[in-house]
Each structure stands twice: as C-alpha cells, then as structure tokens.
Amino acid sequence: MSASSTSELLAGRRAALLAAEPNLRAREIAARLGISEAELLALGSETSTVTRLRPEWTDIIGSMGALGRVMALTRNESVVHERKGVYGTLEGGAHVGLIVGEDIDLRIFFSQWKSGFGVVEVLKEGGTRRSLQFFDAQGVAIHKIYQTDGSDAAAFDALIARFATEHTPLEIAPAPAKKARLADSEIDVPGFRAAWDAMTDTHEFHGLITKFKVERLQGLRLAGETRATRVPAVSLRAALEAARDREVPIMVFVGNPGMIQIHTGTVSNLKPMGPWFNVLDESFNLHLREDHIDSAWVVWKPTEDGTVTSLELFDKEGSLIATLFGKRKPGQPEDLGWREIVNPLATKEAA
Numbered sequence: 001m002s003a004s005s006t007s008e009l010l011a012g013r014r015a016a017l018l019a020a021e022p023n024l025r026a027r028e029i030a031a032r033l034g035i036s037e038a039e040l041l042a043l044g045s046e047t048s049t050v051t052r053l054r055p056e057w058t059d060i061i062g063s064m065g066a067l068g069r070v071m072a073l074t075r076n077e078s079v080v081h082e083r084k085g086v087y088g089t090l091e092g093g094a095h096v097g098l099i100v101g102e103d104i105d106l107r108i109f110f111s112q113w114k115s116g117f118g119v120v121e122v123l124k125e126g127g128t129r130r131s132l133q134f135f136d137a138q139g140v141a142i143h144k145i146y147q148t149d150g151s152d153a154a155a156f157d158a159l160i161a162r163f164a165t166e167h168t169p170l171e172i173a174p175a176p177a178k179k180a181r182l183a184d185s186e187i188d189v190p191g192f193r194a195a196w197d198a199m200t201d202t203h204e205f206h207g208l209i210t211k212f213k214v215e216r217l218q219g220l221r222l223a224g225e226t227r228a229t230r231v232p233a234v235s236l237r238a239a240l241e242a243a244r245d246r247e248v249p250i251m252v253f254v255g256n257p258g259m260i261q262i263h264t265g266t267v268s269n270l271k272p273m274g275p276w277f278n279v280l281d282e283s284f285n286l287h288l289r290e291d292h293i294d295s296a297w298v299v300w301k302p303t304e305d306g307t308v309t310s311l312e313l314f315d316k317e318g319s320l321i322a323t324l325f326g327k328r329k330p331g332q333p334e335d336l337g338w339r340e341i342v343n344p345l346a347t348k349e350a351a
Contacts, residue, residue: 010035011043027141036139038115042170053116053132054165058097060116060132061108062090063159069150072104074143074254074261078292078321081254081261082285084148103283105262108143112136112258115170118160130156134258137173142258181215188212189222196227200304201330217318220297227300229346231311233293237270237277239311239324239341244268248337249327252286255320264327288313292321298346306333309342 013033017024024032030040044050053060064070064087071084085103092098097108114137121129130147147156192212199205209219220228243250244267252263269280272290279286294316301308308328313321326338 007043010040011045014040014043014045036135036172037141038117038135038139039170039172041117041119041133042167048119048121051118051160051164052167053118053160053163055113055116056163057110057113057116057134058090058094060159060163061087061097061099063162064145065089066152066155067145067147067159068152068155069148071146071148072106072143072261073146074106074256074259075141076254076256076319076321078315079254079286079288081252081263081322082287083261083263084150084283102264105264106143107255107260107262109258113142114173115139116163118156118164120157120160128153130160132160136256136258137171138175139170139172140256142256143261181218182213184218184222187214187218187222192219192222193224193227196223197302199302202301202303202308205301215318216312216320217295217314220299220312223299229298231296231298231345233290233296233313235296235298235311235345236288236290236293236313236322236324237272238345240267240270240277240279242341243338244270246337246341248335248341250338251325251327252284253323253325254286288322292316298342305331308334309339311342311345 010033014029017029017032026040027037030037033040041050067087069084069086071082073080073082075081083104085101087104088099088101090097090099092108095109095111097110099106099108113134116132116134119131119133123129130151130153132145134142134144136142147153192208192214195208195212199208209216214222242248247266249264249266254261263284263286265284267279267281267284271278271280275289275291277288277290292315293313295314297312299310299312301310308325311324313323315321326335328334
C-alpha cells in the first residue's frame with residue numbers, strides 16, 4: 001500500500017473515532033490507530049494547518065520569549081505538567097539547555113528531540129489555537145507550547161514561517177531495548193551509601209547512580225531507611241493537601257527523556273476526577289494518574305545547605321513519574337514547612 005493510501009486510511013479511521021468519541025485527545029487517538037502522536041499530527045486535518053519545522057531546536061526555543069505568555073506542557077505516561085508564563089533566556093548548549101524563570105523553568109535534553117511542528121487549529125467554539133509540538137525518535141511527545149490570551153499571535157505565525165521546512169516523511173525509530181538491571185548482589189551497596197552520604201549537592205545524585213550502575217528506584221531501595229523510605233501511594237495527595245492548607249510553596253518536577261519541567265510556588269485548587277488527581281490553578285495545572293503510582297518514597301539527600309527532602313513517585317515499571325520538593329534555591333536551607341509535611345509520611349504510623 002502506498003504512503004498516500006495509508007494516510008487516507010488512517011485519516012478515515014481517525015474521523016470515525018472522533019465521530020463516535022469527539023472528546024478523544026490526540027494521544028488517545030494515536031494509541032487507538034496504532035501509530036505515534038507525531039505520525040498522527042503529520043497526517044494533518046481539515047481543521048488544522050500543520051507545518052514541519054527544521055530541527056534547529058536551540059534557535060527555536062531561544063526565540064520563545066517573543067511569543068509572550070504561553071502555556072508550556074511536558075508529560076510522561078502518568079502525569080501532565082502545564083505551566084503558564086513567558087520563556088526566559090535559553091542557557092547551555094546544543095545538547096543540554098535550561099531556562100530558569102519564575103514561571104517557565106525547564107531542563108532540556110535536545111539530543112532526544114527528533115521532530116517538531118507548528119500547528120494552527122480552528123476550534124469548534126470559534127477562533128484558532130496555535131502551538132509548537134516536539135517529539136522524540138519514537139514520535140512520543142517531549143514538549144508542547146500553546147498560545148494563550150496573553151500570546152502574540154503574529155509572533156507565533158512569524159516563528160512558524162521562519163523555521164518551516166518542506167514536508168518529508170517522518171522516520172519513526174523502534175523503541176530502544178531496555179538495559180538489563182544489575183542484581184542487588186552485584187551492587188557495591190556500602191560504597192553507594194558512602195558516596196550518597198558524601199553528596200554536597202542534589203545534582204550529584206544522577207552521577208552517583210550512574211557510577212554505581214543502579215537504577216533510580218533500585219538505588220532508593222538499597223540506600224537504607226535513613227536515606228530513603230517507602231511510603232503509601234496516597235502520600236502524594238496527602239502532601240499536596242497539606243501544602244495547600246499550610247500555604248507552603250513547593251517544587252513539582254515532571255519529566256521525560258527530552259525535558260524536565262518545574263513548577264515552583266503554592267497550590268490551591270486540588271480536585272480528584274476518577275483516577276486523576278489534579279491541580280487546577282490559574283498558572284499551574286497538574287493531572288496525575290494516582291492509579292499509576294506503584295511506589296512512593298521520601299528521600300533525604302545531604303547538601304552544603306543541609307538535608308534536602310523529596311517525595312518521589314514511581315510506576316510499576318520503575319519509571320519516575322514525578323518528584324516534589326520544598327521551594328528552595330542553592331545557598332538556602334530547605335523550607336522547614338516542607339519537612340513538617342513530608343517527614344511524618346515516613347513514620348511507621350503513616351505507613
């Protein structure tokens with residue numbers, strides 16, 4: 001079957017799905033069709049204009065500030081993190097970049113970025129919505145940037161035109177084979193614990209687990225209860241509700257292989273909806289599948305500024321869903337209000 005025939009068939013199946021279930025989201029449609037979300041977007045539609053972008057990722061992201069106030073979206077299989085604000089200056093290089101701002105706070109791994117699109121949709125309720133969408137080699141979404149009422153629509157259109165390229169077929173790579181995990185007996189646990197205790201910055205943790213060849217969850221399990229303690233899966237809800245009630249500012253990290261997105265601030269409007277637990281604030285939305293939380297951990301890491309405490313959530317595959325911290329900056333000790341929320345979760349009574 002030719003590529004055009006395949007596209008027509010997929011477009012027809014998509015139309016049938018939407019006719020039966022008009023509220024399906026792109027990710028759900030792609031899964032039903034057995035294709036990636038990037039492939040679904042590349043099909044185009046009668047109600048949207050889709051423009052393929054040149055893979056000049058640092059130039060594109062470095063130009064985001066001109067768009068005004070936008071909504072940045074980063075997700076993984078279990079959680080969606082949405083933050084509104086203005087993109088600040090891009091720092092770093094071609095492989096790893098960062099944007100540090102009060103609203104938009106990102107750690108970007110450009111080596112994972114493989115395709116990007118500018119999208120202009122005609123909405124059912126009238127008007128248009130512009131977005132920029134970026135995907136990895138498997139066509140899985142890494143990061144999306146959506147127009148808001150505070151965006152400069154002309155700047156959006158100009159940026160899409162500036163980085164537009166000829167439409168070429170997407171090359172979707174198979175998912176890489178998952179690396180085999182070392183058995184616990186193969187890990188230098190005393191050395192790992194000693195290196196943990198010698199940390200002076202939380203950013204050293206990634207190098208620590210790489211050096212000792214442990215997976216993150218395995219490392220927490222082997223660290224010992226004075227460094228990491230498993231807590232009930234409902235600890236996420238308990239922590240967020242306590243942070244809301246006590247007005248304690250927190251940091252919420254959500255990531256995938258190509259992006260980590262961070263919210264810093266308070267939370268107020270918490271709402272469970274079926275399996276989803278949601279934060280529905282004006283500038284920050286979080287949508288997390290509580291039923292995907294297979295394990296939750298309170299983790300303590302030493303730093304030059306004192307102990308830093310986190311709540312880390314993992315799915316049944318051992319993949320990190322999200323991490324929560326108290327609000328802090330380098331050179332500052334941890335917020336005692338955050339410790340008072342999280343440390344009781346690790347007591348025997350809480351477990």
